Amino acid sequence: MNSPGNPSRENSRNGKQRRRRAAAGWTNPRDIPDPVARRLSLYLRQLEAMRSEGKTISSKQLGDKLNLTDAQVRKDLAYFGQFGNPGIGYVIDELVQRLRRILGTDRVWNVLLVGMGNLGAALAAYRGFEKKGFRLVAVFDADPNKTGRPVTVLDGVRVQPLSELSDTVNRLDVQLAIVAVPAEAGQQAADALIHAGIKGLLNFAPISLVTPPHVAVSSVDMAVQLEQLSFRVGCMLEGGG
Amino acid sequence: MNSPGNPSRENSRNGKQRRRRAAAGWTNPRDIPDPVARRLSLYLRQLEAMRSEGKTISSKQLGDKLNLTDAQVRKDLAYFGQFGNPGIGYVIDELVQRLRRILGTDRVWNVLLVGMGNLGAALAAYRGFEKKGFRLVAVFDADPNKTGRPVTVLDGVRVQPLSELSDTVNRLDVQLAIVAVPAEAGQQAADALIHAGIKGLLNFAPISLVTPPHVAVSSVDMAVQLEQLSFRVGCMLEGGG
């Protein structure tokens, strides 16, 4: 998140109201800082992997696993009210449930995929989404040679042409879309998706999408990720680490 | 970058020295803030896509494309000396060259891949890496059923067993590795890679890797990315945007 082309540029000058609302039992997640939201996902992932290892966990234990301070963990969680036990820590199962609720993975999201190339096919076959409550319900491609065929890894799903986008989004109540098309086709695909009513985009095309503020965008550019590595490794080599 | 399990935790109290060194023509990239490094990649990507559109570009023009302020763009670039022209802007070709130099993509990096499942296969077939100077030179998998076979999309590369890791890393001078194995195998794979001398890991396994400080790690968890979307979209729906 917080890659360019993302919407979180609303100037909310309401920091003061936050605590009051939290005390009332719920906080409007709109004013949760981005870094906090990202860490929530990491907490959840870590906790889910640790469920067998005990019933409770302290902020220190959790933080150590993720290279974060205990204070950071507590502050993050405190955005959503107080549900830790002094002297004991947090009850893992309870915390998992709460985080799911907060992050929205306590419900099922219908997701569609645009672009059935190598990456698209791999993503369609990836089972990791389902565990988190994301159900891939439709697949699209601009290439007429690819449309019509059934998607072998997905029961009852066939590759559709983009002309059927709006219809399908409405019929299946799809909220999220994965964009796995080449750079040149990325913006156009995004425009079509947004026009069809999609509320969130996971973008794998190596471009900065331009989107209206009511659409959430999260971008993954694998070449950029490798580039960041090459930068950091380069540092160490010549900086003489 | 800056996902847990990453090394940038060195407490450098040397902010003062930065400018002096920059004036001398070069800055030790070790003390470049992470957000800056990430944006450098975005600048480069944007500029490469715009080379045809003109000879120079201003910080404002570039910033607008990426939803950043002009001041931000200038500050970021100023970390590496001054190469803009007052009244004119930056010469695109020159800036591209400089950014490549800085990010380390003006040279070729040899990369290996561990895990030849769906995602691994898609990554092996992805041509986007080569353009940036990353050459996939070896592929590994723990499953004996997969080893030995040639990788069809890569000339002269066959899937090797992990026992050959160290040998290959040394022989081919590999610096970076992509980890595309299941969560359970992630840490073990990372350990083996680091032991073999790999300097940077691009991790797709949905876990937080534990790594020594001299190894750079960049993580991509697609389920987490979707989760962030579901969080942001959830906000808008119930926050009544």
Added chain:
DNA sequence: TAGTGTGAATGGATTCACAGCC
């Protein structure tokens, strides 16, 4: 005029430190 480079000011995020609780 149009733009860079950069100190100073602002705004956010992280960490500290401690009161309060089990």
Added chain:
DNA sequence: GGCTGTGAATCCATTCACACTA
């Protein structure tokens, strides 16, 4: 003793504003 929740303090990143330059 161990741990949470949180104001205060610190640290870092971003933006402002302007001297300076082509």
